[in-house]
Amino acid sequence: MDHKKQIKKFVLENYLFTDDESALADSDSLIRNGIVDSTGMLELIGHLEETYSIKVENAEMIPANFDSIDTIGAFVENKLSA
Amino acid sequence: MASLTSRVERIARSEPERRAVACGEQRIDYGTLWAQANAFAAFLRNSGIVDGDRVALILPNGIEAIVACYGSWLAGAVIVPLNAQARARDLEPWLRHCEARCVVHESGHGDAESALAALELPPLRVATGTGEATPGTIAWQTAVETMATPAATTAEPADLAMILYTSGTTGAPKGVMLGHAGLAANVDSIIDYLELDRNDSIVSVLPFYYSYGASVLHTHLAVGGFLVIEPNLVFPHMIVETMARERVSGFSGVPSTFLLLLNRVPLADHDLSSLRYVTQAGGAMAPATTQRLQQALPQVRIFIMYGQTEATARLTWLPPQKLVEKSGAVGIPIPGVELVVRREDGQLAEPFEVGEVHARGPNLMLGYWRNPDATAAVLSEGWLKTGDMGHLDSDGYLFLSGRRSDMIKTGAHRVHPKDVEEVIAELPAIAETAVVGIDDDTLGQVIKAFIVVSTEQSLTVNQVKAHCRDRLAAYKIPKHIEFVDALPKTASGKIRRAELIATTEPREVS
Numbered sequence: 192m193d194h195k196k197q198i199k200k201f202v203l204e205n206y207l208f209t210d211d212e213s214a215l216a217d218s219d220s221l222i223r224n225g226i227v228d229s230t231g232m233l234e235l236i237g238h239l240e241e242t243y244s245i246k247v248e249n250a251e252m253i254p255a256n257f258d259s260i261d262t263i264g265a266f267v268e269n270k271l272s273a
Numbered sequence: 274m275a276s277l278t279s280r281v282e283r284i285a286r287s288e289p290e291r292r293a294v295a296c297g298e299q300r301i302d303y304g305t306l307w308a309q310a311n312a313f314a315a316f317l318r319n320s321g322i323v324d325g326d327r328v329a330l331i332l333p334n335g336i337e338a339i340v341a342c343y344g345s346w347l348a349g350a351v352i353v354p355l356n357a358q359a360r361a362r363d364l365e366p367w368l369r370h371c372e373a374r375c376v377v378h379e380s381g382h383g384d385a386e387s388a389l390a391a392l393e394l395p396p397l398r399v400a401t402g403t404g405e406a407t408p409g410t411i412a413w414q415t416a417v418e419t420m421a422t423p424a425a426t427t428a429e430p431a432d433l434a435m436i437l438y439t440s441g442t443t444g445a446p447k448g449v450m451l452g453h454a455g456l457a458a459n460v461d462s463i464i465d466y467l468e469l470d471r472n473d474s475i476v477s478v479l480p481f482y483y484s485y486g487a488s489v490l491h492t493h494l495a496v497g498g499f500l501v502i503e504p505n506l507v508f509p510h511m512i513v514e515t516m517a518r519e520r521v522s523g524f525s526g527v528p529s530t531f532l533l534l535l536n537r538v539p540l541a542d543h544d545l546s547s548l549r550y551v552t553q554a555g556g557a558m559a560p561a562t563t564q565r566l567q568q569a570l571p572q573v574r575i576f577i578m579y580g581q582t583e584a585t586a587r588l589t590w591l592p593p594q595k596l597v598e599k600s601g602a603v604g605i606p607i608p609g610v611e612l613v614v615r616r617e618d619g620q621l622a623e624p625f626e627v628g629e630v631h632a633r634g635p636n637l638m639l640g641y642w643r644n645p646d647a648t649a650a651v652l653s654e655g656w657l658k659t660g661d662m663g664h665l666d667s668d669g670y671l672f673l674s675g676r677r678s679d680m681i682k683t684g685a686h687r688v689h690p691k692d693v694e695e696v697i698a699e700l701p702a703i704a705e706t707a708v709v710g711i712d713d714d715t716l717g718q719v720i721k722a723f724i725v726v727s728t729e730q731s732l733t734v735n736q737v738k739a740h741c742r743d744r745l746a747a748y749k750i751p752k753h754i755e756f757v758d759a760l761p762k763t764a765s766g767k768i769r770r771a772e773l774i775a776t777t778e779p780r781e782v783s
Contacts, residue, residue, distance in 0.1 A: 207739070208735040208736075208738035208742055209735070209739050222505065225358060225747050226747075227507065228505070228507065229505065229506040229507050229509070229533055230684075230715060230716065232507045232508070233533075233537070249537075249538065249539075250510075252508050252510060252511075253511065254507075254508070257508075
């Protein structure tokens with residue numbers, strides 16, 4: 192399973208409480224749609240740091256990196272290839 | 274006493290180019306804000322809205338919410354700011370209960386549209402944003418481009434200004450009625466003790482549809498201050514960057530706001546030298562957190578405060594110089610307010626004796642909208658029974674020690690257990706359920722549901738949460754769910770909630 196699929200599975204299970212992939216489009220805004228709030232974002236970032244052994248810096252915690260499955264997937268890919 | 278609208282008007286006329294509000298890329302000065310409010314007022318009057326009609330606002334914090342508020346008041350209407358995170362099952366009964374004649378909402382807000390579609394008498398609809406407007410809905414831009422003539426009506430101080438709903442669908446909704454005079458009185462008191470003036474500016478993260486966020490908004494506009502709106506706390510360091518960039522003098526939050534900032538942002542790395550004060554209300558903050566905040570921001574005056582929607586917003590404040598001496602206190606009454614603590618029998622309690630806090634002052638609500646029984650239960654002979662338990666010390670400082678009700682405080686939100694229990698009970702497998710608030714290091718409390726499943730039925734945690742997610746605002750979804758064989762009850766059959774809370778180990782994960 193690629194990283195984006197793994198991340199989507201985590202978001203579906205933990206914030207939408209479902210395994211139905213159609214419940215969330217990869218480009219949907221997690222923040223604007225109220226799927227992830229402030230504590231949810233901390234959990235999500237903690238999960239990414241633990242799962243992929245990466246360190247998310249404060250400066251990287253911006254909507255451009257964390258607002259959708261697409262952007263989170265791209266961010267993780269970049270971190271892993273850096 | 275000058276109304277809130279007249280204060281904004283005075284600034285708009287004397288200094289029209291004075292900056293008023295920033296929200297993302299949008300900035301608006303007092304002159305433009307006032308012109309748009311007048312245009313919206315003219316639009317409402319031209320559309321048949323008359324004095325006392327209710328205009329419901331289902332809007333996130335933004336310039337549109339402010340214009341709609343002041344414009345409605347100029348038109349003589351009563352605003353009903355509704356929780357923009359609420360789902361249709363809450364919005365619909367609120368809209369029915371207040372008999373909204375006009376509703377302003379974001380285009381594409383599915384729950385607002387569902388709630389509106391269910392109404393037999395469709396109100397006037399105005400939609401903000403760039404989404405496609407539903408047929409029969411007027412675009413916000415059209416509503417604020419109406420040729421503005423001076424407002425035809427001026428609300429009297431005794432008139433109703435605002436209704437704030439504090440509970441969901443259980444029984445009769447409780448809509449707190451706040452008058453123009455009460456709003457102005459509370460604004461004056463807050464300006465007085467915070468020593469706010471035209472040079473003050475603030476980053477605002479608290480929703481305007483809650484009384485605390487509304488008080489931040491109106492106090493700053495009343496003095497000609499500058500308000501920088503941040504939509505959420507999802508990225509705490511961005512809030513601090515905004516505070517530094519805009520050189521703001523103030524910041525207001527609930528305990529979880531400050532915990533997020535302290536735990537996630539190295540505050541010393543940012544230039545916050547312009548910050549003069551912070552305010553904290555919305556539930557008890559641990560004295561240890563207050564100390565950490567003071568250590569992180571040594572030059573900042575920290576105001577611990579307490580209040581209720583039923584008192585417009587604010588009842589007490591702790592002078593910053595008393596923060597250490599009166600650690601744990603929520604302070605002394607704000608100017609114009611009297612506080613007493615009473616025993617069960619109504620007699621005044623002695624200093625240090627715990628009883629129920631009662632308040633009196635010009636900021637008290639006028640009652641609950643069309644709910645005389647609920648009003649009579651808390652308002653009597655000019656006094657408000659707050660439902661909060663506490664004591665006064667020998668110097669008259671108030672210390673709180675809990676609430677009479679089962680209401681859960683999670684982050685900036687208040688949740689009535691019944692609202693969540695009713696939704697869970699709709700699942701066919703449920704025999705009974707009880708919802709409580711359990712301690713949480715960041716949010717103060719989080720929601721936990723105890724569920725008894727009917728014999729031979731099965732149910733998973735995620736089925737319950739998904740069911741709640743479809744029907745409740747995100748902050749009302751239980752964080753923890755525990756399936757139990759039975760709920761502890763008294764001999765008369767009442768659920769022992771305290772016992773359920775006691776069975777929960779801190780930081781339990783489920």
